[in-house]
Amino acid sequence: MRINTGGTCRPQGQGRGLPLKTLVPQPGPSWAGTGIACTGRHRQLHCTLLARWETGDKDPWLILTDVPPDASEACWYGLRAWIEQGFTITKRAGWQWQRTPMTHPERAARLWLAVAVATLWLLSVGGAAEETIPESTVPDITGVVPRTPRTRRATRLRLVSVFRRGWSLILVALLDQAPLPMGCFLPEPWPAEPVRYAEEGVEAVMELPQAA
Secondary structure, three states: OEEOOOOEEEEOOOOOOEEHHHOOOOOOOEEEEEEEEOOOOOOOEEEEEEEEOOOOOOOOEEEEEOOOHHHOOHHHHHHHHHHHHHHHHHOOOOOOHHHOOOOOHHHHHHHHHHHHHHHHHHHHHHHHHHHOOOHHHOOOOOOOOOOOOOOOHHHOOOOOOHHHHHHHHHHHHHHOOOOOOOOOOOOOOOOOOOOOOOOOOOOEOOOOOOOO
16 A cells, blocks of 8 residues: 655654654665554554655655565555556456356355466467557558547557457457467566665664654
């Protein structure tokens, strides 16, 4: 869970809370440790706090998690958009899981395994097909289509998703009794961890800042 910079936390071993913005006061270093976030009397949360501020970002990322500090990294939060797209494919944009009457957790877990494998297959096939589309076959329609207000790259929508393209290609192969396309899955590198600074006796990856 991502939180804003206006709160406080009490790292383990500290007697009082610290402003969150003091954990990474400027772009560059990162911080990770256990402690208590939201130090109000009735809303304390014992967790791991990850803080990271990259050069060029307006504010730092402050992430709360139940994963130990030595097994987590703030930059993994960047995968959230990809994960949310996976939920969309599992439901209304793909396998329509929201319509299931299944209520037994163990049966659902087995089905979700099949859904995960099938999703990987469809995305592999659709992604491989998209890479083969030559740019010369795509007509230039910029002169006849008015500019839309959706200019940000993050908000541009595909006409056909990679998932749906893979679905169509596999379905066509089945109808034609042709060999099934297998695609090619090349995962991107896992987000790299920053350099860690360990201090003996302190449960963190860099020296705790002092309260102002």
